[in-house]
Amino acid sequence: MKLVAITGEESGTAELEGARYQVNLSLVDGAQVGEYVIVHAGFAIERLDEQEAEARLALFEQMARAVRGEAGPRP
Amino acid sequence: MKYIDGFREPDAALFLRRRIEEHAEALAADGRTVRLMEVCGSHTMAVGRFGIREMLPPQVELISGPGCPVCVTGTGYVDAAIELAARDVTIATFGDMLRVPGSRSTLARARSEGARVEVCYSPEGALELARREPDRQVVFLAIGFETTVAPGVSLVRTAAREGLGNLSLLTAFKLVPPALEALIADPELSIDGFLCPAHVSAIIGAEAYRPVVERHGLPCVIASFEPLDILLGIDRLLELLVARRAELVNQYRRVVRPEGNRRAQELIAAWLEPVDADWRGLGSIPRSGLGLREEHASWDAARRFGITIGPGESNPHCRCGDVLRGKIRPPECALFGRSCVPARPIGACMVSAEGTCAAYYKYARTA
Ligand code: SF4
Numbered sequence: 001m002k003l004v005a006i007t008g009e010e011s012g013t014a015e016l017e018g019a020r021y022q023v024n025l026s027l028v029d030g031a032q033v034g035e036y037v038i039v040h041a042g043f044a045i046e047r048l049d050e051q052e053a054e055a056r057l058a059l060f061e062q063m064a065r066a067v068r069g070e071a072g073p074r075p
Numbered sequence: 076m077k078y079i080d081g082f083r084e085p086d087a088a089l090f091l092r093r094r095i096e097e098h099a100e101a102l103a104a105d106g107r108t109v110r111l112m113e114v115c116g117s118h119t120m121a122v123g124r125f126g127i128r129e130m131l132p133p134q135v136e137l138i139s140g141p142g143c144p145v146c147v148t149g150t151g152y153v154d155a156a157i158e159l160a161a162r163d164v165t166i167a168t169f170g171d172m173l174r175v176p177g178s179r180s181t182l183a184r185a186r187s188e189g190a191r192v193e194v195c196y197s198p199e200g201a202l203e204l205a206r207r208e209p210d211r212q213v214v215f216l217a218i219g220f221e222t223t224v225a226p227g228v229s230l231v232r233t234a235a236r237e238g239l240g241n242l243s244l245l246t247a248f249k250l251v252p253p254a255l256e257a258l259i260a261d262p263e264l265s266i267d268g269f270l271c272p273a274h275v276s277a278i279i280g281a282e283a284y285r286p287v288v289e290r291h292g293l294p295c296v297i298a299s300f301e302p303l304d305i306l307l308g309i310d311r312l313l314e315l316l317v318a319r320r321a322e323l324v325n326q327y328r329r330v331v332r333p334e335g336n337r338r339a340q341e342l343i344a345a346w347l348e349p350v351d352a353d354w355r356g357l358g359s360i361p362r363s364g365l366g367l368r369e370e371h372a373s374w375d376a377a378r379r380f381g382i383t384i385g386p387g388e389s390n391p392h393c394r395c396g397d398v399l400r401g402k403i404r405p406p407e408c409a410l411f412g413r414s415c416v417p418a419r420p421i422g423a424c425m426v427s428a429e430g431t432c433a434a435y436y437k438y439a440r441t442a
Contacts, residue, residue, distance in 0.1 A: 027225050027339045038277060038330050042197025043226040046277040046336055052329035057081040060303050064086035
């Protein structure tokens with residue numbers, strides 16, 4: 001979920017597919033508005049490393065392209 | 076959300092399927108078959124929903140382990156919760172617990188008979204209940220794996236800060252690594268590698284599986300529960316197995332760090348300590364659970380109300396125990412889909428959407 005507001009010392013609002021949720025931020029260090037957080041039982045349990053996420057998506061994209069027969073090295 | 080579609084790209088799935096088939100051919104050439112186990116309720120659901128098990132070649136068996144928190148909670152614990160509900164306290168719980176069968180009843184039935192059983196989406200809901208009715212005792216059913224432990228404990232931390240004396244925890248927290256050890260020790264299972272859970276690993280850290288890899292020589296791959304991530308995890312496990320290499324691979328680095336979530340770990344260590352725990356299907360495993368430390372015992376509902384959690388009795392025909400250890404597939408249980416269906420579950424594995432029987436019923440009834 002994307003953190004869209006910090007609402008208190010240990011709470012914030014996160015958004016997923018247009019819906020907003022209250023999340024407890026006491027278990028993560030310094031989460032910033034605009035960051036993605038992993039939420040479990042109403043608690044943010046970790047911050048998403050966007051670079052890693054992008055790298056993984058790029059790998060999947062490359063695999064998909066290889067199947068479609070477009071150019072590109074085999075991952 | 077921008078990330079979801081990219082993790083479900085069908086052509087990438089095809090690519091991974093082909094690679095998995097290549098690994099399977101290498102195994103076949105060696106005359107080998109392998110058994111992989113996933114130990115995460117979210118994996119169980121995704122494997123069912125996206126038909127991942129059906130995609131795998133015959134040399135590769137993917138079994139579901141004890142990854143569903145509701146499913147591994149013992150019958151005796153449910154009995155204790157029902158007993159508490161009868162003592163005029165409010166029970167606050169995740170919704171799945173309502174229909175989990177105890178020895179003779181369920182919390183849902185207790186509720187229909189007048190007990191106060193409130194469903195919470197988050198442990199914070201229990202806090203709200205306690206604040207709203209300061210004269211009434213509220214007991215939170217503190218079950219779950221490492222991921223749910225920290226939120227559960229933070230509940231009593233906040234209650235302590237606010238001086239809320241009417242809240243307590245009935246604990247049955249479970250730890251994943253000791254369960255893996257118990258499964259490895261089971262000679263009938265012969266697991267070749269683990270697909271390790273996503274959120275649990277975010278808390279305990281990738282390194283928590285190092286002993287499994289080094290002491291037992293089994294490869295462990297941490298994977299998210301998006302379908303492509305699961306396929307990539309299986310692909311990696313097979314690659315390691317073909318090469319006969321036992322390694323720890325963290326394929327969920329976008330969330331899981333080697334050391335895990337230190338803040339959560341510190342909170343857990345300050346309040347809880349390892350205890351022997353009773354697992355449905357696996358029996359008692361030493362130091363596989365967490366209970367409140369002696370200095371925090373006043374927050375323990377069992378102590379506060381003088382309740383003991385006994386072994387309980389399960390329906391003798393329910394084979395949840397064998398399902399949770401991956402010994403049988405749900406359709407091998409005589410009750411599956413007949414007297415046991417999600418609307419009328421006989422065993423815990425048919426209750427939660429993360430339960431193996433429920434996932435099979437919903438997505439693979441013909442398997
Ligand atoms: S199908 Fe029902 S009775 Fe059979 S093992 Fe699963 S939960 Fe138990």
